Amino acid sequence: MANTIDNKVVALVPVVLAGGSGTRFWPRSRKSRAKQVLPLSGSGKTMIQETVARLRPLAQIEDFLVITNDLLSATIKGQLPEVPEDRILCEPFARNTAPACALAAMIVERTAPNTILGIFPSDHVVANDARFAEVIRSGMQIAAAGENIVVLGAPPTRPETGYGYIQEGAPADFADASIAARSVQRFTEKPQIDRAIEFVADGNYSWNAGIFLWSARTLANAIREHRPAMAAPLERIAAAFGTPEFEAVFAAEFEAIENISIDYAVLEPRSAKGAAGHIYCLPADFGWNDLGSWNALHEHAMQKGGSKGHANVVESKSMLHMDAFGNYVFAPGLTVALLGVSDLVVVQTDDALLITTRAHSQEVGRVVSELSHSGRKDLV
Template sequence: MNIQFAPVILAGGSGTRFWPRSRRARAKQVLALDGDRTMIQQTLDRLLPLSAMEDVWVITNELLKETISEQLPGVPDAHILSEPSARNTAPACALAAFLLEKRSPDAVIGIFPSDQVVGDVARFTEVVRAGVALAASGDRIVVLGVPPTRPETGFGYIEQGEVMDAASVPCDGIPVRRVKRFTEKPNRERAEEFLATGNYAWNGGIFLWSVRTLVGAIREFCPAMAPLLEKIAAAHGTSQFAEVFAELYPQCESISIDYAVLEPRSAKGELKSEIYCLPADFGWKDLGSWAALHEHQMDIPALTGCGGANVVEAGKSLALEAHRNYVFAPGKAVVLLGVDDLVVVETEDSLLITTRAHSQDVGRVVKALTEAGRHELI
């Protein structure tokens, strides 16, 4: 069966936890954090073996649209949409489905965050291809669950049920399990329990479903949102689109796709919900903080040459009795002496000094700068 696959890249975040490199008009998805290609370029690169360029959609904001258009020149400009206001992931995901409903109702939509890292692209392609086939085979929702490696409290979790027989679901040799329920970010004790059971996966925010399935779910579970998105979709491609989009989209409820669709659908019970989980066993990483970037870059010899588990993106560097530090200071000679677990990030106008343990809190800096009226720094 020839299945049209329409990936939707979510790229509207502000990336505040990567301040000062990340700014409102230069968020982390348009930065090259681990090579020459930016995060969003890498996201598109690994999707193109699965989809035609003209079938790709990007949901972003007005501050980033021009940069994203420059970085993704092959994606049709009409497919790069700037949200008039941030409304979380449910309206963003659903908008693409309503836009495709009339022209390609049988297409499969894939939701892909723009700020993730994949270590094994060949395996990613294999798993997503199997997920697309499964999503196209009925009123089914497919989620990719990341095998957990630690009791992480920063991710949502997916509780998995029975392993599906290959005769009942198309899976191309990829193991498929029913989803019992979704659980939001747990405390440490619960996260340890989840890890011990072996039945839980991290929710990496990658979902697959047919246009019909997603549109139907929005109409069922978000009845106030559906007519707004229908009107926006009807105006797409016309001279009235910008005005209709700006007027109606902010009226959509600000809600995640997990809360809007996945949780109420899973509440029907695993046999009726038709939600399935495939393993995201392809070296998935979420670069959500400077500490996460440090961990990711520990495998790059050029950045760890000074030893001590230090990662230094700078000129010549030297570490003496210093361990597990992350430093970004391009063109500077960096010397680390007797310090551990620091994060130091220098840009043209700012210098951040914190600890790896506090790197998740860097967003507080942006909030404080906003409250202080220092808009030139955000």
Template sequence: MREGEGQVARPEFRFAPVILAGGSGTRFWPRSRRSRAKQVLALDGERTMIQQTVDRLLPVAATEDIWVVTNDLLKEAILDQLPNVLREHILSEPAARNTAPACALAAFLLEKTQPDTVIGIFPSDHVVKDTARFAEIVRAGVALAASGEKIVVLGVPATKPETGYGYIEYGRSSDSVHGVEVHRVKRFTEKPHKALAEAFVASGNYAWNSGMFLWSVKTLTNAIREHSPGIAARMEEIGAAYGTPEFARVFAEIYPLCENISIDYAVLEPRSAKGEASSEIYCLPGDFCWNDLGCWSALHEHVADCGPEDLAKKNVFDKTNQPCVDIDSEGNYVYAPGKAVALVGVSDLVVVETEDALLITTRERSQDVGKVVAELKQVGREDLV
């Protein structure tokens, strides 16, 4: 289902997905740049990352209830790519302030206009293969979030000791909603070292933090007021101006004063510190074939679409590469649009060519590509970032 097509089987509660689209995607350089970050790129097909995000939300949300928080550099591209999302619901941050202020912004604006709403927070640059299961889990999460002051997180089954993800420790299943198991959350741990990540996976009661959350407007605004009163005070000012001629000015002046902090650190970790019984944080299984596409090696894994035993052997080429010749080569990712590509005796490389840049790294080091952007800024090559 794509934006503008018919929508079916929405939750019985008003549901407003908030798509976070303000990142710069530096680890996907040189394709991703400030003005065309990865969320507005089609990395694995014809639809861009943000279009795919909207597509999988349409079975559970009305287009007019979708919100996007982005930045000035990406706003026009997003307006072009999402023509059916209300223009006034595509908000451009005056300054990047991480996910807590972005989530709070949507919550405080909805508190003024549609207070009886469940908010869903969704990153704009993830991929989900099982979209039917995704919709099923989101419907269950909306129902749970609407049933009281509950915070719902979607936890992806941790299948390997990935050190780049946050982890959720959960307890025994306490209930079910719409046939979906519900677990109480014990604690959150951000990006553990390898040995700790291995212990988490071995324990069987940890999930990756997908960055997808559901809560009522009241729950989120109250949590911000409790745990981040500085952000709350500024959002009260912005919310009070919403719908008035003063909104643009107040938004531009006040928003940059917010603390630069993630929603995990601002709300989830201090709330989980209350203890499993009183924190009211619940985890639903994100078993819908999720990938956060954090770097080129993750894209290789996603596009290769094979088991781990075959991944190291599979070469992945852009669909426009013709012919593709590989001789004694395996596990490479190559993006060089419209060119013939020949690989001879090389393994585990990432090669990405654009009109003005060429990246050559290994799959193992692809997490470090963001450092290239930092170096280019340092030497004054802003034209390349």
């Protein structure tokens, strides 16, 4: 869909990243049913269905690119029947976000280099879809105005060690953009708690929402500049897109590509250039939450329901609670009784039971690693 903003037509290709395994949502999330294909937010839709639905007003459905893996592709195709199957790409090997983003850029660059690519994780929630669309359209205008990279930064509500941080600089003036942007000075990935406290107190830091906008040419050229060894095999894969040889070329070329995030591959080296890096931040002030842990899901339920943080969130057949506060419990089909406990996470599935605290919910991936190392592949 072409977006007309201030009489300028700007096209968007949404690139939906859906290849993660969501280990911090174990035991509900497994490799073959990662969190993006689960209905976690309470809407009744899965995370990836919500993502595509909020992007539909911004782009034609046939322009979407969904990048996932073989374990999830059949489920995703079933959940997104409106997306053409040839626009759902299955990575033959897990290689983090930089190769996925770069491949999308090089595919689009071959026919429409000025088209804006939007990178959208498939496992985030947004409270205000109208504001989300407004911010994305403004970001598209900035990205189309030159070799600009637009990142979205969420206002931090607490010191959080599970998120990356964006240090924002001076305001940046773009006449065509309806929302004020600020230059980006630095990216810091998942700091220790003392630095996170400093960042929040500083007032010039935001959480990296993992949503980026740039033209196909800008991203492709950035990969050629900063990761030249990655560029050549990706260009060979892109050249095969739409041909009968695509899957074979994809498998042959992708294995040797570096495993690296787009933050480390492009954003950090570009931000080191200062103003010459052309990176700008827009506010993700639309009720963003990446639902990165069971604690984040508890917070999301609190915000959605208008409750305070000490309330219990329970999905069960029935519940009884006495002197119990701030717990998250998922035990469908069971009666749950909470007595004298606070800030727990309890998640029950057919074959596993997780009991931890909300404070430790970012560490649930350690359980998955231990199960994998001990040979319990049936549980991961």
